[in-house]
Amino acid sequence: MLELTLQGERGRQTLEVHLVIKQPWTVLFGASGAGKSSILRAIAGLWQPPATRVLLDEKDISHLSPDRRRIPLVTHHAALFPHMTARENLLFPLKGESTALADELLQRFQVEHVRDSKPATLSSGERQRVALARAIASRPRLLLLDEALSGLDILLRTQLIAELKNWQADSGALILSVTHNLSETLESADEVARLEDSRITQVGPAREVLSDRREHLLHLLGN
CATH class of the missing domain: 1.10.238 (Recoverin; domain 1)
Incomplete structure (x- = not known):
């Protein structure tokens, strides 16, 4: 389980977030610039505003440096x-x-x-x-993906999601990923946390959290 309490400023943006993650794969969904990447960086320890608390498996890791947290963050840049x-x-x-x-x-x-x-x-x-x-x-007990699958063709993205889910089944690890791609969200998410106006506004199944995008959802689902 991951629990994050965060309050901090990034430029002109003030994030006030409380998020509890228990499902294997949670997608943090929101528009570009909503603060999704900042949340991942706070969890990884790359951004440490004072009013931040990160619990992983009920252990407080807020004081640990990024290397001691052992929470890898993969971006679309593949920084090898x-x-x-x-x-x-x-x-x-x-x-x-x-x-x-x-x-x-x-x-x-x-x-x-x-x-x-x-x-x-x-x-x-x-x-x-x-x-x-x-x-x-x-x-790792937790893997963070920041648009890590963006820019890939649909077939490769589907293959990587399937492989990551196989790894999860073997390891019991959690995945928290960031995207604004609705199709990718439906493919991967066990749960969706929606970020709007610098806050988590809803957490639950994709069909419920993204119900305001009903027509697009139905098209992607083939109904």
Whole structure:
């Protein structure tokens, strides 16, 4: 379980958020500029306004630095180490613990063929798959995705969502992702938290939380 209490200013924006996450995959849904990325950064410890409390599995981690929180944040930029191969990028969080696990994750995300290639030579889809594999290599209890699947074609996005759900089933970890893409939300979300006017206004199933977008929902659902 994740519980976040946050009050802080980002530019001209004041966020006042209380969010409790228990479902395996929660999507934080809202318009661009609503503060979604700031919330993820606060959870990861990359932004630490004074009035912030983060509980993970009922343990207060608010005082911990980002590296000690062990909550990976994957963005659409796939920030891999450019001087390392794909395999070396995975071995970094493992600290040499298990080369077999690195190879297993490369295979799981279907990028074993680029294991000895550096990020500059990879396609955007390959880079994103390597970034996701590296994020879960450290066996996190919580994975944060900030538009990590945006820009990918529908087939690849669907494959990655399915693989992440398989990983969740094996590990029991939570995923909190940010998107303003309705189709991606319906594919991935066990629960949706809607962010409007710098506050969480509703949490629940996608059909309920996004009911005001009924026509678009029905079209995506094929009804």
